[in-house]
Each structure stands twice: as structure tokens, then as C-alpha cells.
Amino acid sequence: MKVIDIINSSSKPYASLEIVPPLNGITKDQLLETVKPFMEFDPKYMNVTCHRDEVEFVRKADGSYARRTVRNRVSAVTVCAAIMAKYGLETVPHMICGGASIDDIQGELHELAFLGIQNVLALRGDSLTGEKRFTPHPEGYAHADELVAGIREFEAQYGSQFSIGVGAYPEKHFEAPNLETDIANLKKKVDAGADYIITQMFFDNQVFYDFEKKCREAGIMVPIIPGIKPLSTARQIGLLPESFSLDIPVELTEAVRDAGDDKEAVYRIGTEWSIAQCKDLIAHGVPAIHLYTMGKTKNIVEIMKECF
Ligand code: FAD
Numbered sequence: 001m002k003v004i005d006i007i008n009s010s011s012k013p014y015a016s017l018e019i020v021p022p023l024n025g026i027t028k029d030q031l032l033e034t035v036k037p038f039m040e041f042d043p044k045y046m047n048v049t050c051h052r053d054e055v056e057f058v059r060k061a062d063g064s065y066a067r068r069t070v071r072n073r074v075s076a077v078t079v080c081a082a083i084m085a086k087y088g089l090e091t092v093p094h095m096i097c098g099g100a101s102i103d104d105i106q107g108e109l110h111e112l113a114f115l116g117i118q119n120v121l122a123l124r125g126d127s128l129t130g131e132k133r134f135t136p137h138p139e140g141y142a143h144a145d146e147l148v149a150g151i152r153e154f155e156a157q158y159g160s161q162f163s164i165g166v167g168a169y170p171e172k173h174f175e176a177p178n179l180e181t182d183i184a185n186l187k188k189k190v191d192a193g194a195d196y197i198i199t200q201m202f203f204d205n206q207v208f209y210d211f212e213k214k215c216r217e218a219g220i221m222v223p224i225i226p227g228i229k230p231l232s233t234a235r236q237i238g239l240l241p242e243s244f245s246l247d248i249p250v251e252l253t254e255a256v257r258d259a260g261d262d263k264e265a266v267y268r269i270g271t272e273w274s275i276a277q278c279k280d281l282i283a284h285g286v287p288a289i290h291l292y293t294m295g296k297t298k299n300i301v302e303i304m305k306e307c308f
Pocket of ligand 1: 048142173199
């Protein structure tokens with residue numbers, strides 16, 4: 001079933017889960033074991049992130065360097081196929097422009113059609129490690145709106161049909177000069193054919209409500225699903241703002257600092273903060289909440305028990 005149809009037919013808000021494919025060496029059975037605790041909540045679908053191949057330069061005996069492409073993780077499509085086969089669950093593979101030609105993307109879309117996957121989250125992806133700005137593949141797409149349009153063209157050519165989601169940033173994408181420009185660019189993705197939006201994580205719901213209002217004023221009328229990640233370690237107070245260009249409220253920062261070395265307490269504070277966020281978002285009528293699991297299970301299960 002397509003995500004947009006699930007959103008439109010749901011009588012109450014639901015949890016949308018996002019997992020990261022395992023590193024090489026982890027088996028299918030190990031992966032399925034980590035996903036199992038979520039299954040008791042009968043999720044409607046599961047998002048699976050995708051990761052760009054990294055490039056390494058290896059010094060050769062003659063002093064010159066050889067370029068090597070390194071793939072550290074199993075692909076999103078393979079993980080989706082494993083989850084579908086075991087649990088019969090709908091999956092939403094993420095697809096990125098980074099490192100891919102249009103032919104590569106079309107090849108992947110054929111694989112999705114073969115597997116009966118009707119959903120895609122279309123993203124640009126980030127620059128490679130050590131690269132200052134994102135550089136598109138010479139025969140690929142520079143922005144997610146082009147990818148969305150490309151998927152719609154593929155559908156027209158091959159008769160398959162996808163529900164397409166796109167990403168958005170309540171605190172602005174780090175490259176955008178201002179939030180208004182970023183929202184105008186978000187509208188390009190919707191105008192290109194995106195059915196719904198999932199936001200980057202945020203820790204202050206007011207930031208989301210203000211963002212949603214601005215999107216509506218800019219003429220973006222598709223469903224917007226807020227993204228929530230429970231803070232799980234004290235280190236994330238520094239890491240999350242750096243990696244995702246977001247703010248962590250003073251109250252949460254201080255609570256984590258006060259917990260000191262008590263890891264359990266930090267975990268609990270992060271989980272409780274997210275539970276409060278989810279309850280408030282649900283009270284405000286969001287269609288669903290996207291939970292970034294990031295390899296954690298216990299906190300996500302607690303949030304699902306409390307809120308859905
Ligand atoms: P875009 O929409 O292309 O935007 C990138 C920047 O370009 C923004 O500043 C925007 O304002 C600007 N822009 C957009 N369109 C145009 C245009 N037409 N002309 C000029 N400027 C434009 N990354 C992964 O590698 N794998 C994942 O699985 C993954 N999952 C994600 C899931 C979610 C829900 C979100 C929110 C992000 C995810 N990301 C993932 C991260 C994402 O790839 C990065 O944030 C990336 O830097 C931007 O991707 P985007 O699709 O938002 O890009």
C-alpha cells in the first residue's frame with residue numbers, strides 16, 4: 001500500500017519507523033531480530049535509509065594513489081526485501097541522488113517495481129567525507145526535486161506507481177541562505193510530484209508548528225510528518241546539532257548535564273522528552289510521527305507504548 005493512501009485512510013496518528021541498514025558482516029537474521037520488538041505494534045510500514053558509497057585513496061607501491069569505492073552497509077533495497085519477506089510489512093526505501101547517474105536510479109526503480117515496493121523517500125544526500133559542497137554525478141540529479149520529477153517520468157514510461165516522500169528542515173537546511181528560500185525549494189519538490197513530507201528531527205515542537213504554518217502560507221498543502229529522535233547519550237548534546245544543524249533546548253541540555261555520568265538517567269530524560277513531544281504533536285493533529293530509531297530499540301518501544 002502506498003504511504004499517501006495510508007496517511008489519508010488512517011483514523012488516528014501512527015508511528016512511522018526509520019531504520020538504518022546494518023554494517024557489512026551482520027546477517028539477515030540478526031537484522032530481523034533487531035526489528036522484531038517493533039512488530040508487536042503492528043507498524044504500517046518501515047523506512048530504510050540508504051548510504052552513499054565512500055571513496056578512499058589507497059597509496060600504491062610506486063607512490064601513486066588508486067581510487068577505491070567502499071560500501072560499508074547492506075543496501076536499503078536488500079533490507080526492504082528481507083523485511084517484506086519475513087514480516088509482510090510495507091517498506092519505504094530511501095533513494096539519494098548522490099553518486100548515482102539517472103541510469104543507476106532507473107535501475108533501482110526497476111528493482112523496486114520487481115519487488116512490489118510502491119514507496120520511495122526521495123533525497124539529494126550529502127557530500128562525500130572531505131568534500132565541501134555536494135557535487136552531483138555528471139549524469140545525475142543535483143537536487144531532490146529533479147529526482148522526484150525523474151521518478152514521475154519513470155512511472156509514465158514503465159507504468160509503475162510510487163508514493164514519493166521528501167525531506168524538510170524545520171530549522172532550515174544548513175546550506176540554505178534562509179528558511180523562506182528553503183521552503184520555496186521544498187515547494188519545488190512538492191510541485192514536482194512529492195505526495196508528503198517528513199521533517200528532520202527537532203526537539204522544540206514550537207519550531208515545527210511555526211515551520212508547518214510557513215509551509216501552508218507558501219502553498220505547500222501535502223501532509224507533513226514530524227520527525228522525532230529520542231536523545232540517548234550525553235554526547236548527542238554536541239553531536240546532533242553538529243550533524244543535523246539543529247538546536248537543543250536549554251531545558252533538555254541542562255537536564256542531561258545535571259544527570260552527569262548516569263547513562264541510564266540520560267537515556268530516560270531523552271525518552272521522556274520525546275514522549276512529551278509526541279503527545280503534544282498528536283494533540284495538535286499531526287497525521288503520523290516519524291521515529292528515527294538509529295539502532296536503538298528500547299526507547300522507541302517505550303515511545304510507541306506511551307503514545308500510539
Ligand atoms: P534538497 O531538497 O536537494 O535540498 C538541499 C539544499 O538545496 C537545500 O539547502 C535546499 O534549500 C536547496 N535546494 C533544493 N532544491 C533546490 C533547487 N531546485 N535549486 C536550488 N537549490 C535547491 N541522507 C542520506 O544520505 N540517506 C538517507 O537515507 C537520508 N534520509 C533522510 C530522511 C529524512 C526524513 C531527512 C529529512 C533527511 C535524510 N537524509 C538522508 C539527509 C539528506 O540527504 C540531507 O539532508 C541532504 O543534505 C539534503 O537532502 P534533501 O533531499 O533535503 O535535498
